[in-house]
Amino acid sequence: MALFYSIFILLLLFAGMPVAFTLIFAGILGMLLFLGGPAAFTQIPVIAYKTLDDFVLVAVPLYILMSHILLQGKVGNGLFELGNKWLGHLPGGLGVATIFACAIFAAISGSSVATAVTIGAMAIPEMLKRGYERTTVLGAVAAGGTLGILLPPSIPMILFGSITGESVGKLFLSGIIPGALLTLLFILYLVFRCRHMKRQQPASWSERLHVLGKNFWGLMLPVIVVGGIYTGFFTPTEAAAIGTLYSLFITFFLYRTVSLKDLPAIFTETVKTTSMIFAIMIGAMLFGFILTALQAPQALIALVTESDVNRWLIFLGINIVLLLLGCVLETVSIILITLPMLFPIVKQLGFDLIWFNVVMLINMELALITPPIGMNLFVIKGISPDSRLQQIIAGSIPFAIIMVLEIILLCFVPQFSTWLPSVLQ
DSSP states (O other): OHHHHHHHHHHHHHTTOOHHHHHHHHHHHHHHHHSOGGGGGGHHHHHHHHHHOOGGGGHHHHHHHHHHHHHHTTHHHHHHHHHHHHHTTSTTHHHHHHHHHHHHHHHHHOOHHHHHHHHHHHHHHHHHHTTOOHHHHHHHHHHHHGGGGTSSSOHHHHHHHHHHOOOHHHHHHHTHHHHHHHHHHHHHHHHHHTTTSOOOOOOOHHHHHHHHHHTHHHHHHHHHHHHHHHTTSSOHHHHHHHHHHHHHHIIIIISOOOOGGGHHHHHHHHHHHHHHHHHHHHHHHHHHHHHHHTTHHHHHHHHHHHSOOOHHHHHHHHHHHHHHHHTTSOHHHHHHHHHHHHHHHHHHTTOOHHHHHHHHHHHHHHHHTSTTTOHHHHHHHHHOTTSOHHHHHHHHHHHHHHHHHHHHHHHHOTHHHHHHHHHHO
């Protein structure tokens, strides 16, 4: 019965039923089949309340609101201009500027989709106009956008901390060095890929300083948010509130790119995104409740720990599962569905959870550019309707390979992700 139940739920997901509704339905159906029928429904409000009764989760709608304010405020446009003035003279200069702008905007907004939309809307037509190969252009923007979930502040890191109990501050720190390294590797690939192209003239120092001054207030946002957390001035949740107020202030009063008439749309989009994430969380916890009642996690942990298999083979299997799930589900769903079962196994095998957080998020970055459901692939298709999906996928493949190589590097040198949290926390 349990096997047919699991297959039925998978069929619903593959049929295109929204993940939140599928998981909630799975929980209700599981109560009917395995927990005595409607009498078990009294657990639904209890589970829903316990799922969202976490102070850390207050940061989720705040960071989402902040990303929508910055998106509407066109802060990313200035960052692309900044990257172009300072880095445009390098081989593949506009591509380098694009990755730079993606990394900075990701560190400001924490949103991969917002990063891809904001930077891509400017970078794609500009790079195509300068003669860059279309596949390279599309791949650079799609991959650059994924940096939003690795560089702090990161909503997936907040969810990881909520489920595992790890410090969100430490999780944020764990992504800085791997995120910076991945950004550098993307840039080096573009420099090599575009080395034969004609290079643009370097901007003058007066132009560079002018554009730096113009974008100074936007650049200060990650300094305030991330710096405030690690200097102890405020918690990650309080940092989200400070960052939201600051982003509203600079876009409303300094840049004047957001007005009162824009606020209803910003708030509406924030509510939609937040509701989707929280609905998936409740559904995932209901589904997890049924699996726990059926003792599936315990059986899985016993199977893993009692088997005479090298832990690195099990870890490889986990990565393969995450990659396959990334082909059909989006990032938040994968984290919320798999992490409650994975993190006890990872802990039992002796892996560091802070390190695993980074490895899992790089897998989630892969999910964003992995067909058929890679979200960034469709985001880029939306802002570049003249491009074919096959071109976006082809351009993303080299960046996906770089991500896999970084995962391998982290397996050999876990200190890339664990050193900074151990020093500053």
